[in-house]
Amino acid sequence: MSTLVSATPRALAPARTLSDVVHNCDQDDPLPSGDPRWQDLSEGRGDAAAETLVQDLQARQSEQIIHAAFVSHRGAGKSTELRRIAGLVGEAYHPLYIEATVEMDPIRIESEDLLLNIALAVEKEMRRIGKSLPAELLRRVEQWFADAIRSTKWAQGYDANVAAGIEGKFEIPFLGSMFAQAKALMRYESEYRTEVKQVLKKFPGTLIQNVNDFLEAAQQELGGRALLLMIDNLDRYEPSVIDELLVVGADRIRSLRCNLILTPPISLLLQPRSAQLDASYACYDMFTVRLRRRDQRYDEFDGKxxxxxxxxxxxxxxxxxxxxxxxxxxxxxxxxxxxxxxxxxxxxxxxxxxxxxxxxxxxxxxxxxxxxxxxxxxxxxxxxxxxxxxxxxxxxxxxxxxxxxxxxxxxxxxxxxxxxxxxxxxxxxxxxxxxxxx
Incomplete structure (x- = not known):
């Protein structure tokens, strides 16, 4: 999990040696908001996807919740644009950026993974800015989670470790809790993960309610700024995985009470599987930069x-x-x-x-x-x-x-x-x- 910080990035000097060219072009990280290397490519793309999304966020009514899908080809600069969007709307929103393939299983992701990670990311972010969530809320969610999975082999092993003093001491009790430790469990395929997920699937409404309680408690501490969750890298999963998560499970995702930007694979917009993506989310699609007309050779140029x-x-x-x-x-x-x-x-x-x-x-x-x-x-x-x-x-x-x-x-x-x-x-x-x- 990472937040989007609006501090002015350190300028990277243009490379004057071949080794520096490799360094300056080989960095896979998206550019932070305000980075001097950012280039406006909207005229080349022929769209205004990012600008339109910014305008819609800024025009949002207080009672309105925006659930958006920001769609493009992989490698088109979507992550950089997300960070720039976060910087442009920073006065009205508190952005929280989550890289799905980093924080969760990079091969398969389900709603239980996403909801668990959102809850933990919000709790961690609030502590980072010095506005911790209410202790009573944390204890209640932890107790529900412990009770729900108490019969699983993983929970029984966890309790045994705690009793033996293996868990260790944690500065914040919630971060050392079973609920938080489950995040690591969910990231890798195992017998324990399958068992815990099967239990959580029996309580979909309670899990969503707990996450919404976190979101609402955080919102009350943000001083008028709205929480904006950005879930990036969803386009790196197989389309069938994200169709199950966002389209088949749209009711669960859309029940989250916060503003949300998702990044599904472009194929879900072009050829829907279970249902239309844009029936559940406001879709903003960003094109690849056009270099030529469709009737020209591949080595010819036309336009900007x-x-x-x-x-x-x-x-x-x-x-x-x-x-x-x-x-x-x-x-x-x-x-x-x-x-x-x-x-x-x-x-x-x-x-x-x-x-x-x-x-x-x-x-x-x-x-x-x-x-x-x-x-x-x-x-x-x-x-x-x-x-x-x-x-x-x-x-x-x-x-x-x-x-x-x-x-x-x-x-x-x-x-x-x-x-x-x-x-x-x-x-x-x-x-x-x-x-x-x-």
């Missing part, structure tokens, strides 16, 4: 996308020093397909290859990095049998009605662009398809 991505690089790299060749920049930008993470990863590996033979990035270094990426893409497509689905997208600029079309979107082998909302394959996938035809 190309220049905006060059500005992204210029805030991390002294381009005149380490990447002075415009053709080199164009090749890297075009090969990214408009994906921010794709671009930074390609540049990082290009700099690694360049270090072996010089002080500046040359065309040969770019092609080595691209060849490395293409090898991985080709193996991934071959193993999963995705050539036909990708060929359909490349030809029609639309996604098909099959699971493989959604899979290639999930794995960033195809992107959705602005304007008419058209799709296309990753430019390096197009190169692979042309090589196969030859």
């Amino acid at each position: 996308g190309r220049d905006l991505l060059e500005q992204v690089l210029a805030k991390r790299i002294d381009l005149d020093v380490v990447m002075p060749d415009k053709e080199v920049r164009d090749r890297l930008i075009a090969a990214s397909g408009g994906g921010i993470r794709e671009l930074l990863d390609l540049v990082s590996w290009t700099a690694r290859f360049a270090r072996l033979g010089g002080e500046k990035i040359a065309e040969r270094d770019v092609e080595k990095a691209i060849a490395r990426r293409k090898q991985r893409l080709r193996d991934q497509i071959n193993v999963n049998g995705w050539w036909e689905a990708l060929g359909h997208i490349a030809e029609t600029k639309e996604v098909g009605d099959d699971d493989k079309s959604l899979a290639v979107l999930f794995h960033r082998l195809a992107f959705k662009y602005n304007g008419e909302g058209w799709y296309d394959v990753h430019p390096l996938v197009d190169e692979l398809m042309r090589e196969r035809r030859r």
